[in-house]
Amino acid sequence: MNSYHYYVTGGTGGAGGPGYENGAGGAGGQGTGPSLNFDIQSSGSFTVNNVQQRERGIDILHRAATLEAIHDSTDSFMEPKCHPETRTGMLKDLLTWALDPHPKTTILWLYGPAGAGKTAIMRTLATQLHEKRRLGGCFFFKRGHVARNNARTLFTTIAYQLALNVKSLQTPISRVAEKNPSIVGLSIGTQMQQLISEPCRTHENRRSLAIVIDGLDECDGHAFQGEILRAILNPSSNHAIFLRFIIASRPEPQISKMFPLPDHSCNYHRFNVEQSFDDVRKYLCHEFSRIHRDHPTMTKIPSPWPGPRVLEELVQKSSGYFIYASTIIKFIDDENYRPTARLALVQDGNRTGSESAFGALDQLYMTVLRSSPRQSELTPILSAIVHLEELGAGEIDLLLGLEEGETGLILRNLQSVLEIPADDDSEISSHHASFLDFLCNANRSQAFYVGSSHHRMDLARCLLKFCFGGDNRRILKGEYSKTRPTPRRTLSQALIPFITSLPPTSELCPPIGLVDPSYIFLPNVSWGVLDSNLKCMLSWLAKVPSAPPGVFTLWSDYSYMFLLAKAIYRASFHPPPMSPGQDCINITSPSPKLLQVLVGVSFVCSTYTDVMFQHILVLLDVTWDELRTIICSHRSISPEPRRESAPQYSHPDEIYRWVSRDIALRCIRAIVDNHVGAASSLPDEIHQEIVRKALPFLVRWSPPCPALYQKLCSITCPILWAFESAESFIYHVAKWLESFPGGPKLELITFWMNGRTPGESMSNVKVIEGRIHHYSSAEEMQWGKKIDRWNDFAAYTLLPDQLKLPL
Numbered sequence: 188m189n190s191y192h193y194y195v196t197g198g199t200g201g202a203g204g205p206g207y208e209n210g211a212g213g214a215g216g217q218g219t220g221p222s223l224n225f226d227i228q229s230s231g232s233f234t235v236n237n238v239q240q241r242e243r244g245i246d247i248l249h250r251a252a253t254l255e256a257i258h259d260s261t262d263s264f265m266e267p268k269c270h271p272e273t274r275t276g277m278l279k280d281l282l283t284w285a286l287d288p289h290p291k292t293t294i295l296w297l298y299g300p301a302g303a304g305k306t307a308i309m310r311t312l313a314t315q316l317h318e319k320r321r322l323g324g325c326f327f328f329k330r331g332h333v334a335r336n337n338a339r340t341l342f343t344t345i346a347y348q349l350a351l352n353v354k355s356l357q358t359p360i361s362r363v364a365e366k367n368p369s370i371v372g373l374s375i376g377t378q379m380q381q382l383i384s385e386p387c388r389t390h391e392n393r394r395s396l397a398i399v400i401d402g403l404d405e406c407d408g409h410a411f412q413g414e415i416l417r418a419i420l421n422p423s424s425n426h427a428i429f430l431r432f433i434i435a436s437r438p439e440p441q442i443s444k445m446f447p448l449p450d451h452s453c454n455y456h457r458f459n460v461e462q463s464f465d466d467v468r469k470y471l472c473h474e475f476s477r478i479h480r481d482h483p484t485m486t487k488i489p490s491p492w493p494g495p496r497v498l499e500e501l502v503q504k505s506s507g508y509f510i511y512a513s514t515i516i517k518f519i520d521d522e523n524y525r526p527t528a529r530l531a532l533v534q535d536g537n538r539t540g541s542e543s544a545f546g547a548l549d550q551l552y553m554t555v556l557r558s559s560p561r562q563s564e565l566t567p568i569l570s571a572i573v574h575l576e577e578l579g580a581g582e583i584d585l586l587l588g589l590e591e592g593e594t595g596l597i598l599r600n601l602q603s604v605l606e607i608p609a610d611d612d613s614e615i616s617s618h619h620a621s622f623l624d625f626l627c628n629a630n631r632s633q634a635f636y637v638g639s640s641h642h643r644m645d646l647a648r649c650l651l652k653f654c655f656g657g658d659n660r661r662i663l664k665g666e667y668s669k670t671r672p673t674p675r676r677t678l679s680q681a682l683i684p685f686i687t688s689l690p691p692t693s694e695l696c697p698p699i700g701l702v703d704p705s706y707i708f709l710p711n712v713s714w715g716v717l718d719s720n721l722k723c724m725l726s727w728l729a730k731v732p733s734a735p736p737g738v739f740t741l742w743s744d745y746s747y748m749f750l751l752a753k754a755i756y757r758a759s760f761h762p763p764p765m766s767p768g769q770d771c772i773n774i775t776s777p778s779p780k781l782l783q784v785l786v787g788v789s790f791v792c793s794t795y796t797d798v799m800f801q802h803i804l805v806l807l808d809v810t811w812d813e814l815r816t817i818i819c820s821h822r823s824i825s826p827e828p829r830r831e832s833a834p835q836y837s838h839p840d841e842i843y844r845w846v847s848r849d850i851a852l853r854c855i856r857a858i859v860d861n862h863v864g865a866a867s868s869l870p871d872e873i874h875q876e877i878v879r880k881a882l883p884f885l886v887r888w889s890p891p892c893p894a895l896y897q898k899l900c901s902i903t904c905p906i907l908w909a910f911e912s913a914e915s916f917i918y919h920v921a922k923w924l925e926s927f928p929g930g931p932k933l934e935l936i937t938f939w940m941n942g943r944t945p946g947e948s949m950s951n952v953k954v955i956e957g958r959i960h961h962y963s964s965a966e967e968m969q970w971g972k973k974i975d976r977w978n979d980f981a982a983y984t985l986l987p988d989q990l991k992l993p994l
């Protein structure tokens with residue numbers, strides 16, 4: 188009689204029989220000895236710890252099982268485990284859930300990026316569960332392993348362990364295989380059902396038993412992965428109440444989609460392996476001090492080695508995941524080299540292109556990248572992620588001219604190295620800083636390298652194409668909202684810093700000359716950032732050999748427009764006068780057109796340049812080019828402003844009033860047109876702002892003018908009462924009407940007031956017995972402020988005295 192000796196899992200069984208008797212650590216279960224010895228005889232009968240049984244079914248399962256996939260297999264000492272004192276909180280939570288007799292769910296999906304430490308956690312957990320005699324079975328998949336990558340043996344292997352670990356399950360499981368030996372070749376769902384669900388369901392168990400499955404993404408074939416999950420998640424499979432399934436994998440799309448964000452009816456829950464800088468620090472500290480202690484060349488090196496600064500740098504580089512930390516420790520801990528020299532190589536690795544320090548890491552990254560079915564399309568996308576910060580998938584689509592949603596599809600297989608949010612607006616980021624270093628090192632990333640100047644130039648061309656000012660009257664509608672970042676905004680913000688980070692080249696000058704100014708005067712960007720952007724661009728252009736002079740002049744104009752906006756802003760919000768040497772702007776003789784711009788801008792003054800310019804474009808109904816010409820034809824920047832003779836105007840005392848009237852007329856036309864949808868259909872938000880900030884004051888400032896009165900009559904009640912500041916508007920119009928010779932015309936006010944929504948009362952204005960009664964201290968204060976602001980601005984910019992306003 189032949190007999191084979193199998194050396195299988197550790198610790199199950201004792202003299203009373205194999206396994207956790209009566210399930211999970213029942214009374215008869217004995218000890219946790221080192222290993223189980225089976226003598227399986229060729230007749231089919233086998234000896235388990237000297238207890239002779241005829242359990243042919245177990246023999247069948249044993250032959251089919253993948254013993255290497257068990258947590259305590261012969262090779263398991265080489266597999267990752269958690270360093271003591273790391274992941275303690277996470278392990279405790281997992282253990283508590285697994286041991287909980289009444290958990291809310293009985294299936295747990297543990298997920299995290301490549302190298303986060305999932306396998307280490309699962310192995311440590313399996314060992315702890317085993318020690319507590321609560322491990323039903325486990326299976327550790329391994330990519331590329333001849334047996335451990337195979338879904339076909341998963342449930343056979345687990346059933347086999349269950350039969351060994353739980354004495355009372357032995358016979359029912361064995362019988363299934365004995366009755367139908369072909370069960371080991373049947374479908375995954377059938378194996379799960381017949382070998383695990385049914386025997387367990389008929390079994391009375393007092394304590395929970397965990398089934399641990401690690402690395403599902405490493406199992407060959409997406410279809411098989413789906414089959415496994417369906418077999419486990421299918422509610423009709425009706426698992427025994429004591430079984431707990433813990434499945435770990437990377438968040439690959441084919442797996443994540445099986446675990447959508449749970450609602451109350453779900454039978455699973457998700458568990459994210461989060462970064463832990465503290466754990467990585469503990470691990471590195473411990474490992475470095477071990478190397479320091481044990482390595483013969485380290486006796487003269489002072490402790491602690493390395494110093495706290497270097498240690499912290501490494502901790503930060505790890506992004507709080509273990510893969511980087513364990514890779515560098517493996518590299519440094521080599522008895523053939525001095526650890527100090529190896530550490531220096533690690534620190535220098537990214538700069539010098541040293542390959543060896545990151546061998547394991549690079550292999551991991553290469554495997555992930557090569558697993559992408561659309562490898563050839565990855566490079567431009569990766570280049571954008573590396574060189575331009577905070578991009579979402581939607582922005583990358585726009586930047587590279589891809590169809591909407593394409594970036595998300597191309598990156599589908601890279602979830603384990605990139606954090607790819609479900610929505611297209613949120614930023615794609617790398618799980619490990621080391622992945623970006625890898626992509627920027629030609630020796631390491633080879634075909635996926637994106638760090639060359641040629642990659643950056645390609646990106647610059649795409650950015651400039653995106654910011655092209657084709658229709659330069661447009662307003663970046665999507666960007667107007669200050670609260671929600673939109674795809675275009677991040678791209679626009681990247682434009683100048685990115686272009687000016689490249690070596691100056693005339694090749695980029697033509698598209699730089701075509702950039703839409705809306706992408707320069709950006710929403711939500713501070714004055715400081717804009718100032719520095721414009722200065723950087725001018726200095727970059729100045730360094731371009733043989734740059735077309737027109738481009739430099741154009742950007743100098745933008746700089747001047749910025750200075751003007753800043754002067755208005757300062758006059759409005761920081762009244763102390765500017766001292767010589769600051770960016771002064773000197774407008775001693777503005778043309779009537781420029782005066783319109785100045786009055787308009789001072790009314791719509793905002794903390795943000797873009798808002799000022801966007802409003803003025805609408806207010807005056809001009810294009811960016813027209814606005815630039817109006818402002819810059821008078822350009823004269825000088826740190827020591829000179830006084831020039833005052834210009835002559837046809838109504839010198841009243842010029843500002845006529846200017847206000849002209850703007851008010853344009854503004855009402857734009858608003859009325861917009862309301863009926865006849866013209867630009869500009870963002871309503873802009874109109875509301877203009878009505879709130881400018882229109883009432885422009886009207887009040889105007890001379891008593893029948894044309895303006897007529898125009899005001901075109902504001903119907905639905906338009907007027909849609910204004911957020913309708914009351915304020917009526918108040919200032921009523922004030923304006925007082926300036927008419929022969930007393931105010933009341934019909935307009937009465938018409939508007941009669942058309943208001945029933946129930947709304949006007950607190951500021953009343954028409955009583957044919958007379959307007961009005962008073963509002965808040966409105967009067969606003970009015971006073973507007974006049975002060977203008978006068979301050981006039982002082983800053985040296986406008987002629989007759990342009991200053993009486994209060």
Ligand SMILES: Nc1ncnc2c1ncn2[C@@H]1O[C@H](COP(=O)(O)OP(=O)(O)OP(=O)(O)O)[C@@H](O)[C@H]1O
Nearest residue numbers: 267269270273301302303304305306307509510513
């Ligand atoms: N808690 C830990 N203590 C010490 N080393 C760890 C720890 N966690 C992970 N490691 C080490 O980090 C490396 C990656 O860990 P592991 O293989 O567990 O990651 P993973 O998330 O399973 O990765 P993958 O998705 O590629 O399978 C391994 O070398 C492992 O030894």
